[in-house]
Amino acid sequence: MSGASTSTAVIDPYAPFSQGKTIQLSSASPFLPRYLASTLPPHTSPSHVYNTRLRGKLLILDNPLRESRSAQLKQERAAKREAEKQRRVQGVMGRREAKRLGVWELRKEDAKWALFLPIHHLWLGYIAELLQLPPPPSDDILHSTDPSKHRLPSVPGTQAKLVKADLHGSILSVKRAKNADLVGRGGIVVHETENTFKVVTAKDELKVLPKRNSVFTLRVPVYAVRPGTGEEDGGPMWEFELYGNQVCFRSSERASRKFKFKETIEL
Amino acid sequence: MFIDLNVPFPEPIVYESQFTPSKKKQKQKPAGLTNAHASTSAMAVVPAHPLERLRVPDRKALRERVEMLIHLGYTIIAFTQSVQSKLDPAAPVNWFDGGEGTVFRDLDPRFNGGKRGVVQLRRLNVVLDEASEKGFGFNAQTTQLLAGYDILSLTPLTTSTFQSACLQHSLPSSSTIHLITAPLLPSPRLPYYMKHTLVRTALKNGARFEICYAGVFGDGARNWWANAREVVRAAAGGRRDGHEGVIFSGGAGRVEHLRAPGDVMNLGTTLGLPHETCHAAISRIPKSLIIRAETRRTYRAILSEPKLVFSAVPAGAAEDGGEQREDGKGVKGLMEILNEEEERSRKRVLEADDAGEGQEGDGEESEPSGRKRRKRRRKNR
Structure with a gap:
């Protein structure tokens, strides 16, 4: 090995290129394989060395060109303007604008129980689909008050799904609360925010129920609603207590959240 | 509202037909006690109600005890089933099976239609010794069994079991324990040092630490005082924010040993606790504990167990659904009872306030003097 290296000419990397020799460089015939073939000792295979170690590798000799901060800002601003323009073309409203125009506010004259009842019926259909509720049995079983006659789904599975369900359109009422005035209030949920449920009551009022420090009652039918009628047919219902302290999330966050065991349900 | 979370439940008669492996059972029981009954009832069917599984004198004594507790003014009690070292994995027995959540149905305001009585809960206490250091049967297989109890508690006898009780078993899960009882009677010192970090984590x-006052009667009284003071020092001493770590309970197996809440509070003050903490230790803290224990039954403390209802009226449609549902039904939930109690106490406070304003007239003057007095008292302490 040592004999071989001494026999070949010592490579001096600082020596000037041999004069009068022109080298054509192109991506089709790169310089490096040829250079390796001429410099590496003969028993190594230069093409193999090139393919495994050097091919496609780049060494940047200069510092990369960085954009100035002002140019960056300018670009960002331009992108933002462009996006806004796009949005305006499509007719999408921003959050601030929506708030200014009062999109999230329900007009007083619109807070009607009868107006939101169809939404509740839609919700019943949704929950039947979500929980895969069985179709209603014959009338005498449906209206019997004997629990053993009803075919009941598994409780833990139902709870796991219900925790992530959309509650817009459900009927909630406050069962217990630190604020005693809230107890007994309830109605069809028209808007769920991070910390409140906004409901329309049977007296055609819009009420804001804070989630924190209150416990809600949520009723879910045991059987799917008969298609076409859209009405509740007086069948049995599951009654759940929903502990508001633990669901202070937006409806969308709640849907994708992993819930862990919590310490207490105390208010 | 006063709460006694430890009313020992007498050991029921063992029926052979309760288990398939009958050999094991005979070993566990002291032979002299059970033989007479076991021979007659070996072939018999296991009675459904927990009381019917007790011996007749036990049954009578238990009823006497419960009536005494009602007389003394307790509103909630918990019957305790004690298990040594670990839950028997082959044939775990719930002594309260078949009682529908209570024992004396006619003495429980949840079931007797609002008459006077005491809410009776079921508690499981596992005494942890060296044999239970590698697990004592609180696992996925026994969740079903543990669901049959309202409160779970541990009595660690060794350092390592005390550590696991404080660190692992007090974490929120479906088998969380809420009470840790130190063995106060057997020796003048606790078998382990109640390390601050462990106690703080628990x-x-x-979780809360329990002191059973029945230990003051009898042989181990000297040990009881020393150890109870140690528990108070570790769990309820020191700074103001950490002084509510102790609850008082009975643990009295005989009627003579039961005491009224006021007496228990006085006992607490002799242990070095402030009077209001003593009051909380027999009312507010155990109540919060019961609600915490109730959390085990919920789905991640978000949704409760469902209740089947048959009325066609949607809950929100009626303006005050809460009141409508309650009338006409005999069975009430524990939370409803607690709620009613709270409502009553709130009313009492309001009434007292009204009366106070009416009597004094110059409320401004009397209040500052009261504050001064309180300050002085704090200084003296």
């Missing part, structure tokens, strides 16, 4: 997780 308290942070919501």
Whole structure:
């Protein structure tokens, strides 16, 4: 090995290129394989060395060109303007604008129980689909008050799904609360925010129920609603207590959240 | 509202037909006690009600005890089933099976239609010794069994079991323990040092340390005082924020040993606790503990167990659904009872306030003097 290296000419990397020799460089015939073939000792295979170690590798000799901060800002601003323009073309409203125009506010004259009842019926259909509720049995079983006659789904599975369900359109009422005035209030949920449920009551009022420090009652039918009628047919219902302290999330966050065991349900 | 979370439940008669492996059972029981009954009832069917599984004198004595507790003014009690070292994995027995959540149905305001009585809960206490250091049967297989109890508690006898009780078993899960009882009677010192970090973790997780006052009667009284003071020092001493780590309970197996809440509070003050903490230790803290224990039954403390209802009226449609549902039904939930109690106490406070304003007339003057007095008292302490 040592004999071989001494026999070949010592490579001096600082020596000037041999004069009068022109080298054509192109991506089709790169310089490096040829250079390796001429410099590496003969028993190594230069093409193999090139393919495994050097091919496609780049060494940047200069510092990369960085954009100035002002140019960056300018670009960002331009992108933002462009996006806004796009949005305006499509007719999408921003959050601030929506708030200014009062999109999230329900007009007083619109807070009607009868107006939101169809939404509740839609919700019943949704929950039947979500929980895969069985179709209603014959009338005498449906209206019997004997629990053993009803075919009941598994409780833990139902709870796991219900925790992530959309509650817009459900009927909630406050069962217990630190604020005693809230107890007994309830109605069809028209808007769920991070910390409140906004409901329309049977007296055609819009009420804001804070989630924190209150416990809600949520009723879910045991059987799917008969298609076409859209009405509740007086069948049995599951009654759940929903502990508001633990669901202070937006409806969308709640849907994708992993819930862990919590310490207490105390208010 | 006063709460006694430890009313020992007498050991029921063992029926052979309760288990398939009958050999094991005979070993566990002291032979002299059970033989007479076991021979007659070996072939018999296991009675459904927990009381019917007790011996007749036990049954009578238990009823006497419960009636005495009602007389003394307790509103909630918990019957305790004690298990040594670990839950028998082959044939775990719930002594309260078949009682529908209570024992004396006619003495429980949840079931007797609002008459006078005491809410009777079921508690499981596992005494942890060296044999239970590698697990004592609180696992996925026994969740079903543990669901049959309202409160779970541990009595660690060794350092390592005390550590696991404080660190692991007090964490929120479906088998969380809420009470840790130190053995106060057997020796003049506790078998382990109640390390501050462990105690703090347990308290942070919501567990509380229990002191059973029945120990003052009888042989181990000297040990009881020393050890109870140690528990108070570790769990309820020190700074103001950490002083509510102790609850008082009975643990009295005989009627003579039961005491009224006021007496228990006085006992607490002799242990070095402030009077208001003593009051909380027999009312507010155990109540919060019961609610915490109730959390085990919920789905991640978000949704409760469902209740089947048959009325066609949607809950929100009626303006005050809460009141409508309650009338006409005999069975009430524990939370409803607690709620009613709270409502009553709130009313009492309001009435007292009204009366106070009416009597004094010059409320401004009387209040500052009261504040001064309180300050002085704090200084003296």
